[in-house]
Amino acid sequence: MSLEKLIEEFLLEKGAIKVRFATKESLAGGPPSSDLTYQLPEARSAISFALPLERGKIRSYLAKEERLGHDEEQINKSILSSKISKECAIWLTDMGHPSVRVHGNNKYRTDLEGWQLLMHPDISHRYVAVASGLGSFGWSGNVGIRGYGTAIILGTIVTSADLNPTDPLPEEDSFCDNCKICVKSCVGNMFSKDEKDTVVLGGKTFSFARRNDCTRCMFVCGGFTGLHKSGKWSTWSPGRYVVPESKEDVLQTMFRAIGNYAKWPQLPSPGGYAAGPLNGMNIRLTCGNCCYICWGNKKETSKNYRLLTSSGCVVQRANGEKVVLTPDEARDEFERMNPEHRSLYC
Ligand code: SF4
Ligand code: SF4
Structure with missing residues (x-):
């Protein structure tokens, strides 16, 4: 053999x-x-x-x-x-x-x-x-x-x-039908909808979406923010920062968010992916949507997208508890929060 x-x-x-x-x-x-x-x-x-x-x-x-x-x-x-x-x-x-x-x-x-x-x-x-x-x-x-x-x-x-x-x-033989659901499922707006990047391997050229800026994924998948710009759904992060358009603004906002993240009330919680200590914090990944949502079948991938976009929003209360609420409930609860606690998330 x-x-x-x-x-x-x-x-x-x-x-x-x-x-x-x-x-x-x-x-x-x-x-x-x-x-x-x-x-x-x-x-x-x-x-x-x-x-x-x-x-x-x-x-x-x-x-x-x-x-x-x-x-x-x-x-x-x-x-x-x-x-x-x-x-x-x-x-x-x-x-x-x-x-x-x-x-x-x-x-x-x-x-x-x-x-x-x-x-x-x-x-x-x-x-x-x-x-x-x-x-x-x-x-x-x-x-x-x-x-x-x-x-x-x-x-x-x-x-x-x-x-x-x-x-x-x-x-x-590709699994991808260019449905672009992966683009819509990214809170960080990481992928271009139309422009491509290429990579050459062994003389063959392969293409995929141009990445707008990888820092966007660090910001969202790192758990510092999670609310979609529509306000209708979020990742598993309770962060409610708007991910800015320009690269410089993304970096500035992310650094501010990291500073605030260190002050989020921490309840011991099992699970989560410890991506490494940052200033003594364990960063728990909260997204991965672009990867998990795509099952290589339009019907199933569309169903995944519907589940994600109707899944609600995560809010973290002052006692550290994280809850999943409807978008309106989440907005109302967030607005009623003690301003000091609220300022840690936006
Ligand atoms: S969700 Fe999957 S099939 Fe649809 S465009 Fe993205 S990678 Fe391709
Ligand atoms: S993991 Fe989340 S934030 Fe990162 S690129 Fe994928 S969908 Fe966007």
Whole structure:
């Protein structure tokens, strides 16, 4: 049996839904995070795989019925992806092919200027997934697979083994129908509706929405704000800052919001994704909408959008309790708040 087949069987048995292979050549010419040798100087290939996320938990999360189920699922699947990758890397190394896993998150190209804001990963799971044909870019720039959409967790192993690359997916096999629901589901207005960005990998050009400014996602997904500009729904964050139009204003408002966030009453709460301490605070991610909402099927994705936009708004009371209210109730309760407490959220 070929090494590729053995690897595929190894990963499918551990829960992967699909496995594909990229090489230095099929990633050539890409951005810094496509350079496999950054992690392993003798790297020749990379293995890409995907794990599915539970849809029922995503729906409860989007509808604001229950946060923890999906929160934990997302963390557990990321840990599982990392664990499987490590096992595969050790197995390949034992067979004489030095290999390393790529971590799920929180590993950045700290050698690149401005990395603190740009947050380029050490190796991009997305670039390997697209170059290998595991999946393709959706309009959001998230990678998805037909039948699953972007509600998946990617995993990657970098190896010195000389693996046969698999081809990128042809456009007609893309899961993305350009419905742009991902654009509408972003409180941060992160994605252009019409303009594209491109990335070249192995001589092939791939496109997706131009990102207006990645700081917008840090502001919203980081949990500092969450209210949609319509005032009709929010993420899981009780922040009610309006995300400004200009990049400079976004930065200024975000820094003010971070200062206020440190004063939010903290109740011990289980779950949440600890994205790292910032001034001693654990940042809990509160969005991910652009990724979870897209199931690669217009009917299902539209239903997810309806759930999200009728899910209400989160408000945090002075005692630290967070409640989900209708938009009008949330506005009224917010306006009645003690001004000192209210000023921490807008
Ligand atoms: S939500 Fe629609 S436009 Fe966005 S990635 Fe999914 S299918 Fe493509
Ligand atoms: S995670 Fe949320 S804030 Fe970030 S880009 Fe996606 S929808 Fe926008």
